[in-house]
Amino acid sequence: MKETMKTLLIGALALTTLCFTSCDDDDLGPTIFDTNDYPLDRSAYTFPLDTFLKVTYLEPYNMRFIYRMEDIGSDMTKNLTPASYEKSVELAVLLKYLWTGVYEKYAAPEFLKANAPRIIHVIGSKNLNPSQGTETLGEAGGGLKISLFNTNNLNVADVDMLNEYFIKTIHHEFGHILDQTHIRPTSFNLISRSQYDASTWTQTPDSMAAGRGFVSPYASSAPGEDWVEVLAMYITEDPISWNQLLNTASYEWEEVDMERSDYDKRMRNADPDTVGYFRESDGTGKVYRRACKRNADDYVALDEKGEVQWLHTTGIEGDKVIMQKVGLVRDWLKDNWNIELDNLRKEVQQRMYLTNDDGSFKLDQRGRVINRLTSPAPENPSIRFIDQLMNEVYSYKSLQQ
Amino acid sequence: MNKIFTIALLAATALAYTSCSPSEEDDIFDKSAAERLNEASDLYSSRLLAAPNGWVMQLYPTNEDSWPYGNGYILLCKFNKDHSVKVTMNNVFTGGKEMEDTSLWEVLTDNGPVLSFNSHNDCMHTFSDPNDIYFTGTSDISNDESGEGVGGDYEFIIVDAPEDGSYMMLKGKKRGTYNMLTPLEEGTEATHYLSLLTFFRMLHFSVNAPNFNVLNVRGQRFKMKMQYPNSDTYNTSYVGKLAEMGIPNIFPFDGDEIINQNFNPFLITKRGDNYYLRFRDKIAIEDDLAAQEFIYDNERHVFQSVEDEGTFIEGDNPGRFLRETFIDDSLEHYNWRIETTVGSESIRNLFETAANEFSARKMTLGNFTFLRRDNRYTLNVGYRTSRNAQANLYFYYNVEQTENGMRFIYDGFASTEGNVLAQMPTLKRIIEEIIPQSFDVSSYLSPFNLLQLRLTATSDPETRLILNLSKNTK
Numbered sequence: 083m084k085e086t087m088k089t090l091l092i093g094a095l096a097l098t099t100l101c102f103t104s105c106d107d108d109d110l111g112p113t114i115f116d117t118n119d120y121p122l123d124r125s126a127y128t129f130p131l132d133t134f135l136k137v138t139y140l141e142p143y144n145m146r147f148i149y150r151m152e153d154i155g156s157d158m159t160k161n162l163t164p165a166s167y168e169k170s171v172e173l174a175v176l177l178k179y180l181w182t183g184v185y186e187k188y189a190a191p192e193f194l195k196a197n198a199p200r201i202i203h204v205i206g207s208k209n210l211n212p213s214q215g216t217e218t219l220g221e222a223g224g225g226l227k228i229s230l231f232n233t234n235n236l237n238v239a240d241v242d243m244l245n246e247y248f249i250k251t252i253h254h255e256f257g258h259i260l261d262q263t264h265i266r267p268t269s270f271n272l273i274s275r276s277q278y279d280a281s282t283w284t285q286t287p288d289s290m291a292a293g294r295g296f297v298s299p300y301a302s303s304a305p306g307e308d309w310v311e312v313l314a315m316y317i318t319e320d321p322i323s324w325n326q327l328l329n330t331a332s333y334e335w336e337e338v339d340m341e342r343s344d345y346d347k348r349m350r351n352a353d354p355d356t357v358g359y360f361r362e363s364d365g366t367g368k369v370y371r372r373a374c375k376r377n378a379d380d381y382v383a384l385d386e387k388g389e390v391q392w393l394h395t396t397g398i399e400g401d402k403v404i405m406q407k408v409g410l411v412r413d414w415l416k417d418n419w420n421i422e423l424d425n426l427r428k429e430v431q432q433r434m435y436l437t438n439d440d441g442s443f444k445l446d447q448r449g450r451v452i453n454r455l456t457s458p459a460p461e462n463p464s465i466r467f468i469d470q471l472m473n474e475v476y477s478y479k480s481l482q483q
Numbered sequence: 484m485n486k487i488f489t490i491a492l493l494a495a496t497a498l499a500y501t502s503c504s505p506s507e508e509d510d511i512f513d514k515s516a517a518e519r520l521n522e523a524s525d526l527y528s529s530r531l532l533a534a535p536n537g538w539v540m541q542l543y544p545t546n547e548d549s550w551p552y553g554n555g556y557i558l559l560c561k562f563n564k565d566h567s568v569k570v571t572m573n574n575v576f577t578g579g580k581e582m583e584d585t586s587l588w589e590v591l592t593d594n595g596p597v598l599s600f601n602s603h604n605d606c607m608h609t610f611s612d613p614n615d616i617y618f619t620g621t622s623d624i625s626n627d628e629s630g631e632g633v634g635g636d637y638e639f640i641i642v643d644a645p646e647d648g649s650y651m652m653l654k655g656k657k658r659g660t661y662n663m664l665t666p667l668e669e670g671t672e673a674t675h676y677l678s679l680l681t682f683f684r685m686l687h688f689s690v691n692a693p694n695f696n697v698l699n700v701r702g703q704r705f706k707m708k709m710q711y712p713n714s715d716t717y718n719t720s721y722v723g724k725l726a727e728m729g730i731p732n733i734f735p736f737d738g739d740e741i742i743n744q745n746f747n748p749f750l751i752t753k754r755g756d757n758y759y760l761r762f763r764d765k766i767a768i769e770d771d772l773a774a775q776e777f778i779y780d781n782e783r784h785v786f787q788s789v790e791d792e793g794t795f796i797e798g799d800n801p802g803r804f805l806r807e808t809f810i811d812d813s814l815e816h817y818n819w820r821i822e823t824t825v826g827s828e829s830i831r832n833l834f835e836t837a838a839n840e841f842s843a844r845k846m847t848l849g850n851f852t853f854l855r856r857d858n859r860y861t862l863n864v865g866y867r868t869s870r871n872a873q874a875n876l877y878f879y880y881n882v883e884q885t886e887n888g889m890r891f892i893y894d895g896f897a898s899t900e901g902n903v904l905a906q907m908p909t910l911k912r913i914i915e916e917i918i919p920q921s922f923d924v925s926s927y928l929s930p931f932n933l934l935q936l937r938l939t940a941t942s943d944p945e946t947r948l949i950l951n952l953s954k955n956t957k
Contacts, residue, residue, distance in 0.1 A: 153638055164602050
């Protein structure tokens with residue numbers, strides 16, 4: 083009986099094994115996803131932009147430029163809204179002109195194919211963080227997707243705004259993707275190791291951050307952000323602003339509490355560099371000023387030659403730290419992708435600002451660089467240069483039905 | 484142990500057989516999921532396009548109770564085949580002016596069929612943009628720095644879209660509010676349609692009217708009292724007083740309006756010749772009651788529930804309201820002004836004659852206003868003297884409540900008014916004969932808006948006065 087039972091069990095075991103394996107060759111059938119490559123709809127209102135995006139981003143780089151917002155692809159906990167069609171057109175041509183077009187010129191042909199994100203997701207509204215009182219300018223997700231915000235307020239006449247939200251931000255977020263492909267040198271993380279603070283950067287003024295060796299307050303939040311901020315700022319900041327940044331960084335800065343009335347009194351006929359810059363927050367006045375020797379009344383104490391005695395107590399020379407970081411970014415781009423950082427910088431800035439025949443920047447009466455995008459287009463001076471760029475999109479209207 | 488192993492093995496054998504059961508290989512659907520989703524998108528797109536003059540959207544951005552977040556807003560949406568959509572609106576966010584914008588639309592299939600307004604539209608995305616609302620807060624205190632804006636949706640799950648195209652029901656993807664679309668009739672122009680709705684709503688639910696209305700639910704009565712935002716919560720230089728700012732508080736007739744408060748905003752629409760009042764949420768007073776939409780009955784002057792015969796909204800009793808704001812209040816908080824240019828013909832003629840008598844003496848007759856003076860019910864008659872100085876006459880009355888209204892009893896004047904009466908026979912007649920009598924009270928412009936009341940002399944239906952309520956600002 084025992085033997086019979088044993089035989090039965092062995093038989094059942096064999097049969098079970100057979101049954102399980104018999105399911106292995108199941109035909110899974112066709113994919114449930116729609117893999118058809120539909121032609122663009124020529125009757126669609128958006129046909130010109132859709133065509134431009136296909137030709138400019140999708141076909142060469144397999145990059146989807148999504149301007150019809152997909153909230154499922156955004157942070158659903160935030161109140162975000164789509165970009166307008168017209169602003170999407172503007173941003174699409176600007177990114178080609180000041181980002182992919184620049185890399186196309188100075189990087190190997192396969193560089194963007196290999197490294198460009200698969201998705202650029204364009205959002206119309208700001209991405210506010212109400213609880214922190216901050217604003218997210220851009221996001222890079224897993225090396226695959228870059229989200230840009232505030233597109234509905236895009237204003238090419240405002241270069242600071244244009245850089246802050248879009249051009250600097252796309253170079254910043256793309257920097258994250260490159261950093262994930264070839265990680266930054268460990269030595270970079272050590273340069274400002276004791277200076278990073280993820281929580282207080284929102285309260286830090288530009289000058290204080292620069293004096294500690296950061297190109298922006300956000301750069302002081304973490305080494306990864308510092309790395310890509312250096313890359314993005316160096317490429318997109320015009321030379322005058324960049325030199326001002328280095329000059330600011332060459333001083334040590336301090337923060338002191340001060341009443342508004344006291345500050346106004348000190349500012350009479352005085353140098354703001356020594357008196358400082360006033361900022362009021364939650365009813366408390368603060369002054370950010372260059373550190374120098376001061377007398378008992380907190381006024382500047384001059385030396386025998388009548389000059390300010392600048393202090394350097396922290397041991398940080400901000401300008402040198404920043405340039406040291408730039409050097410590491412430069413080497414990293416060169417070593418890993420054979421891209422010259424200074425070529426990228428020169429190209430972006432010459433595309434953004436008017437230049438003389440010798441390549442130097444034209445300056446306005448107040449000594450500032452001049453926005454090329456809003457200047458007359460070389461081929462047709464009756465329109466702005468940005469309009470000429472956008473005409474590439476609108477030229478596809480002729481194919482519309 | 485062996486026994487357990489044996490049982491487990493036999494069970495596995497049985498399961499292994501059933502796992503390959505041929506019946507499970509059959510396809511439940513004859514098309515792939517992607518194909519079915521594409522078909523759904525096409526189907527609902529065609530339904531949206533089927534309304535040739537577009538749709539009237541009753542949009543409720545959120546389920547909140549406070550203005551402007553919880554209110555409903557009317558948006559006219561014209562969907563086009565090229566996937567553009569024109570949206571038109573006129574509300575507090577547009578400063579009471581009409582605004583239209585054209586953007587893109589698409590029926591997505593990421594959460595069932597979803598209507599997405601997926602490029603920015605100045606009208607639609609007003610309700611979902613995170614920017615601060617420009618008119619909330621005051622110039623000194625901004626109370627909306629939340630970075631969340633109104634907080635509404637711009638993607639809507641299509642939960643119902645009958646083939647006859649009579650309506651579509653959309654559910655906000657994030658907030659879950661239900662937003663109804665009804666076709667805008669062909670030939671109806673957007674500006675005209677929005678004006679009709681604004682006029683109807685202002686007429687019946689004026690922002691200044693302090694009266695309540697009465698919701699009757701199968702014999703139960705509830706007060707329906709409009710709550711308007713405190714002017715401390717918004718910048719009055721940006722926002723005029725619009726009827727749409729109010730949200731009704733619906734509570735038992737004898738209940739407490741705070742303890743029993745229950746806010747339920749509504750919107751007015753027009754289909755054919757009929758006006759409809761539809762609440763954001765169903766009236767959930769009885770388990771089997773599903774009243775949400777009401778049609779205005781021009782004969783009964785009530786809003787009759789479409790879903791439940793025994794449910795309707797009527798105006799408050801005008802006599803009760805006059806008693807409350809005149810006798811009970813002793814005219815402390817309210818004044819009632821006689822509208823001299825409206826009313827019955829005999830009354831209009833009387834006031835015109837009185838005015839002419841003043842003109843003949845190079846004086847100008849002004850307002851007739853019931854107010855409180857010397858702790859008495861007083862009719863104040865204002866006029867300008869021949870030297871253009873402002874002057875006032877004060878006539879006293881006692882008032883009594885009657886079955887259908889009020890009775891005025893003349894009780895003399897303050898000081899030298901008798902001299903004027905002696906020279907102005909028509910004024911004397913108004914003061915001493917017309918006003919001191921018994922009047923029946925009824926609503927004038929709307930039974931739901933008792934800012935103006937009609938007083939009809941009980942003894943003579945041709946003697947009709949119109950009284951206009953104002954808040955006493957002194």
